[in-house]
Amino acid sequence: MAKALPWFPLVSRILAAVAGGYAFAWGFTSLVIALSLQQGVDYDEARKLAYLLAFLVYLAVFLWAFSAQSLLRVWLVLGGGGAAMTAAALWLVQPT
Amino acid sequence: MFSSFRLSMTWVHTWFGLVLGYVLMACFFFGSLSVFDREIDRWAIPETRYEPQPMPSFDKLLLPIFKAIEPRQESYDEAQKEVHGPLPPREKMVAGEFGAYTTHRDPVLSMFSSFDVPNKPKNPNVDHVHVFGGVTIDPRDGTAISDDKLKIGSRFFYPLHYSLHLHWLDLGYWIVGFAALIMLVALVTGVVMHRKIFREFFTFRPKKQTQRSVLDLHNLTGVVALPFHFFFAFTGLVIFAGIYLPVTGPMFKAQAEAHEKIEEERTGLPHDPAGVAAPLASVDAMVVEARRRWAERDMAGEVGFLGVTHYGDANGYVSVYRAGTDRVTLTGQGIHFRASTGEVILEDPQPSTVAGIDDWLTGLHLQHFRHWLLRWFYVLGGLAGCVCIATGFIFFVEKRKRQHARSGSAGVRVVDALAVAAVTGMLVATVTMLVANRLLPPELPARGDWEERIFWLAWLLALLHAGWRSAPMARAQRSPAWRAQCLALAVLCVAAPLLNWITTGDHLFKTLSKGYWPVAGLDLVLLLSAGIAVLVARRLRHGEAAEGVEQENPEASHA
Amino acid sequence: MRDVLMLAAALVSSAGGMAWLALAMKGHWQQVCGGAGPSRAAVLALRTLGALALTASLWLCLAVDHPSMAVLVWVMSLAAAALAVAFTLTWRPRWLRWWALPWSAAAAG
Numbered sequence: 123m124a125k126a127l128p129w130f131p132l133v134s135r136i137l138a139a140v141a142g143g144y145a146f147a148w149g150f151t152s153l154v155i156a157l158s159l160q161q162g163v164d165y166d167e168a169r170k171l172a173y174l175l176a177f178l179v180y181l182a183v184f185l186w187a188f189s190a191q192s193l194l195r196v197w198l199v200l201g202g203g204g205a206a207m208t209a210a211a212l213w214l215v216q217p218t
Numbered sequence: 219m220f221s222s223f224r225l226s227m228t229w230v231h232t233w234f235g236l237v238l239g240y241v242l243m244a245c246f247f248f249g250s251l252s253v254f255d256r257e258i259d260r261w262a263i264p265e266t267r268y269e270p271q272p273m274p275s276f277d278k279l280l281l282p283i284f285k286a287i288e289p290r291q292e293s294y295d296e297a298q299k300e301v302h303g304p305l306p307p308r309e310k311m312v313a314g315e316f317g318a319y320t321t322h323r324d325p326v327l328s329m330f331s332s333f334d335v336p337n338k339p340k341n342p343n344v345d346h347v348h349v350f351g352g353v354t355i356d357p358r359d360g361t362a363i364s365d366d367k368l369k370i371g372s373r374f375f376y377p378l379h380y381s382l383h384l385h386w387l388d389l390g391y392w393i394v395g396f397a398a399l400i401m402l403v404a405l406v407t408g409v410v411m412h413r414k415i416f417r418e419f420f421t422f423r424p425k426k427q428t429q430r431s432v433l434d435l436h437n438l439t440g441v442v443a444l445p446f447h448f449f450f451a452f453t454g455l456v457i458f459a460g461i462y463l464p465v466t467g468p469m470f471k472a473q474a475e476a477h478e479k480i481e482e483e484r485t486g487l488p489h490d491p492a493g494v495a496a497p498l499a500s501v502d503a504m505v506v507e508a509r510r511r512w513a514e515r516d517m518a519g520e521v522g523f524l525g526v527t528h529y530g531d532a533n534g535y536v537s538v539y540r541a542g543t544d545r546v547t548l549t550g551q552g553i554h555f556r557a558s559t560g561e562v563i564l565e566d567p568q569p570s571t572v573a574g575i576d577d578w579l580t581g582l583h584l585q586h587f588r589h590w591l592l593r594w595f596y597v598l599g600g601l602a603g604c605v606c607i608a609t610g611f612i613f614f615v616e617k618r619k620r621q622h623a624r625s626g627s628a629g630v631r632v633v634d635a636l637a638v639a640a641v642t643g644m645l646v647a648t649v650t651m652l653v654a655n656r657l658l659p660p661e662l663p664a665r666g667d668w669e670e671r672i673f674w675l676a677w678l679l680a681l682l683h684a685g686w687r688s689a690p691m692a693r694a695q696r697s698p699a700w701r702a703q704c705l706a707l708a709v710l711c712v713a714a715p716l717l718n719w720i721t722t723g724d725h726l727f728k729t730l731s732k733g734y735w736p737v738a739g740l741d742l743v744l745l746l747s748a749g750i751a752v753l754v755a756r757r758l759r760h761g762e763a764a765e766g767v768e769q770e771n772p773e774a775s776h777a
Numbered sequence: 778m779r780d781v782l783m784l785a786a787a788l789v790s791s792a793g794g795m796a797w798l799a800l801a802m803k804g805h806w807q808q809v810c811g812g813a814g815p816s817r818a819a820v821l822a823l824r825t826l827g828a829l830a831l832t833a834s835l836w837l838c839l840a841v842d843h844p845s846m847a848v849l850v851w852v853m854s855l856a857a858a859a860l861a862v863a864f865t866l867t868w869r870p871r872w873l874r875w876w877a878l879p880w881s882a883a884a885a886g
Contacts, residue, residue, distance in 0.1 A: 140396075151463050155470060165470065165477035170576045173459035177452060181402045188226045208469075215473060420799045420863040442859040445852050546846045578845060587846060591784055595853035602856070 131193055139187035142200030147180040149207030156211035224410060231407035234400045236614055236633065239607045241382075241397040243640045246607065248379035249450070250600030251371065251648070253585065253593050256323040257736035258371030262655045264722040266356070266363065267737060268325050273318065273521040274357040276501035280329065280524075283360055284316045287331040289349040297349045301337035311349060314491065316526040320357070322543050322588050327357040343467035368666025370655060374673075375648075380454065383670075388461060394454070395462050401451035408440055415441060428761075429616040436609035439602040446599035447606075453583040456576070486563045487554055488533035496532040499560035508538040508553040511565065517551060518544045522586070526557060535563060543588035547574070548581035604641075611637035615691075623694035631691040635684040635699070642703035643680030649710040649744070650676035656717035695765050696758065704755035711748035715741040780841045787837035787851070791858035794830030796876045797823045799862050808870040810881040819880035831855065 151172040158168035187196045220226035251258065260267050274280060294308050305311075313331035320327050330352035339347045354363045368374060377383060384390030409415065419441060422434045440447070455462065466474050482489045505521060512519040522541030528534040534557030539550030552566040569577055581587070585596065615630045615637070622630045651673040658665055680703060687699040718741060719725040729738035799805045801823035803814040815823060834854060838847040865872055874881060 148463060148465065152465050152469055155465065155473075159473060164480070165473045166481075167570055167572050169466065169470075171572045172465075173456055173463065174572070174576065174579075176459065176463055177399065177402070177455045180399060181406065184399070184403055185227070185230070185406060188220070188230050189223050212469065215470065217472065417802065417804075420795075420802075420805060420859065420866055422863050422867045424867060438860070438863055442863075443856045446856060545843055546849060582849065589842070589846065589850070592846070592850050592853065595850070595857060598857055598860075599853060602860070 135187060135193055135196065138193065138196045138200055139184045142197060142204065143180050143184045143187060145204030146183050146200045146207075147176045147204075149204035149211070150179050151176045152211035153207040153214075156214040160214060227407040227410040231404055231411060232614065235404045235607075235610055238397040238400040239610055240636060240640045241393055242401055243604060243607045244382065244644060245379050245394055245397060245454075246600050246603035247644060247648075248375045250597050250604070252376040252379055253596045253600070254736075254739070255369075255371030255376045256321070257739060258375065259369040260325070260736040261718065261740045262370040262652070263363065263367045264724070266326050267722075267724065267734065268358075270323055270325050271320070271327070271357040273320055273505070273524055274327065274360075276318075276505065276524060278502075279357070279360050280316075280318055281498075281501075283329060283353065283355060283362075284313065284331060284526075287313065287329065287351040287353055289331075289333050289351045293350045297335055297347050300341065300344075300347050301335060301339050303337050305335060305337060305349075308349075312530075313351070314527075314529055314531075315348075316529060318524045319522070321522060321541055321586060322520065325356075326354050326363060329353050329355060343471065366663060366665045368655075368669050370651065370669065373666075374651075374670065380458070391458060391461050395458060398451040398454045401447065405440070405444060405448055405451075409444075412437060412441070429613060432609040432612045432616065436606055436613055439606040439609070443599045443602040443606075446596075447603055449579075450583060450599070450603075453579045456579055457583060485554070487535055488528065490533065491528040491531040492533040494532040495530055496534060496558040498526070498529070498534070498536075498557050499555075501526070501536055504536050504553075504555040504560050505538055507555075507560075507562065508540075511553055512540055512551060515551075518542075523550065529557070532558060534558065542581070542586055546581045546585075546587055547578040548584060548586065549577065608637070608641045611640070619691065619694045623692060626692075628692075631688050634691050634697055635681070635688045638684035638688075638697060638699045638703060639677070639681035642700060642707060643677055643684060645707050645747075646680050646703055646710065647673050647677035649707060649714055649747075652714045652744075653710055653717060656714065656721050696762055698762065701755045701758040701762070704751045704758065708748045708751035708755065711744045711751065714744050783837050783841045784850070787834045787841075788854055788858070790830050790834035790837060791851075791854040792861055793876065794827045794834060795855070795858040795862040796865075796873050797827035797830060799866060800873065800877050801827065805866055805870075806877065808866055809873045810877050812881075815877075815880060822880065823877075 154172035154175060155165075155168045158171060159165065163171075183200055187200065190196050220229060289308050289311050291308070294305065298305050311333040314334040315332040316329070317332075318327055318329045330350060333349040333351065335347045335349060337347070339345070353365075354369075355361060356363065374383075380391065380394050381388075382390035382393060384393070412418075415437075418434070418437060420438075422431070422438050424431045424434075426434075460466075478489055481487075501524070505524070508521070509519045517540065520541045520543070521538055523537075523539040525537045525539075526534065527537065536555045536557050537552050538555070539552045542549035542551070550566065553562060554564045554566075555561065556563055568574075585593065611633065615634045618630045619634075622628075651669055654669050654672040658668055662668060683703070684697065684699040687702065688697045691697050715726065718737070724734075724737050726738060726741050729735075729741065800809060801815065801820045806815045807813075835847075835851045838851040838854070841847065842850060862873070
């Protein structure tokens, strides 16, 4: 680590881990709740289950964001995945 | 970007750990103090130094006090900002909800009222806005304890460890939450970095060079208390998950409302008032019935929380929860009664599996249990966390100080000064607050606010001192601020028990012979801390002297 | 009173177990007893004793408190015991020779 790391990829990676990871955790939480509701699980129960898992998921993707080779893939999976899961959750619970 | 997995994890551990370490230090330290928050309260408010009391009679003692509670001005002003149109006048507001709360460690009783606000909230995700009022009483006779007296343990140190007392936009909660995530990250990355986790499990070599011995201590305190560190950071996040991941409002509002309807039908506990006035039956009789039902199930039967919802309304109900001192899990086995008749509406059922896990994790962190050994173990775990973080700072500095001194970089000088403020400065500020608590005039208006100001001022001064004295770091030598603040801490730690003796007459021989541990314990810990601070200061002086010799005579260090 | 004694026994048991596990490591054995390090048979015996002592500690914790609480007490007692053993090895390693006795005597004799 003697030579300085290039700043742009580094800042981008930190942002991806923090903000992208948060988006992913948000999407994951929403999707777990939505899927549980589909299974007839009580809302409070579904929310508690999602919260118990969400921070472990955030922890895992945060670490992955720094160990993955491709920065583009990190952004796509975390940002894109978070958005996709949120959208899926909204679609699942929309009033029919 | 990084050439290997291990290097990437090392980078994350070093830099995120460094930046958030300053926050984590405060979380772990004030969290450790919170284990004994009630005992610190007793030390700080001498008129409450008597044995813990059971929940007093509601009908005779509590009800008249509840009726007299007024909305707090700050809460009223806060609510005014959140709703459309002017609020009804403060003194005309009528309380809709009462609660009284105590634990097996509380001689005093906390009471609060919630006042309904008819105005429409500005935030569409919020149903109702409430105004709150409260009072703390001596449950033996109902005398109020002045709000000017700050409960330093439960109202200052305890909230400090999760909110940093930074309430603007809930910023403190978010910073602490992010720090907790980084704690989890640091634990995982730390295990990845550590090559000899089992071989060096018991290893501490203080005689080796500083860089090696602080790394030993960092690994030792991190590894042996790893489950504690992990579960406290994790449960801290789970407890405030609703703040960190507020999905309900924007995404599941309809589902949450539907859930409330189902819940209302299932439990028979009305969500809204009926709008029809109704009297309140004897609550004491309900408490007797609740205790009978707990006794039937062979459970410890002290009342922990007593609440009235929709007071004075036909939909009103009374909830009696037991203090779950015999379990880790956050449990109350609540029994709910119709307020107007006293008949039982509902006995809380067994929680589901998920709720059970959630309650256990929450209870593990909030520790309502009666188990003194486990409480002290928690303090040990928390302080091990503090040592782990502090040695992390010192390792960072030791590793880079020569290189930075050569290149003229101020990097480690800043890190070291901040570390002084975060470690010894934090301790100095804490004990200064206790000293101020004994020195400020007893009848000073808003006395508690002054104690808080003195705490923050002392911490700020410690930071300025650390920065001012950091010059030797530029020559790769240790900052004398560490030693100076250790000595200041030692003086303060002796002053606090002495002042406690002078102002209250409760010296150690008296408290120990009476077995009054809340005060005796804190006095003993302060004196022990003074001793440790003196020892550390002496060791630091030897270190500085050795550095001085090395500086004058570079050969000496190789001899 | 019974609970206090049982918990004290659990603490002693955790500390003893950690001491045995430490002695099963060559470096720590040498700190305590000097010489060449424990024989293979001694390592096996020390590890077994260590594991048994830690299990006994868990059993004692379970006898005092509700299992959900006993587990916490036990885990924290392990942390406290490990710290105590580590600091004893640092400053007073000879104190642990009693735990190594049968094997160190055999090695000496």
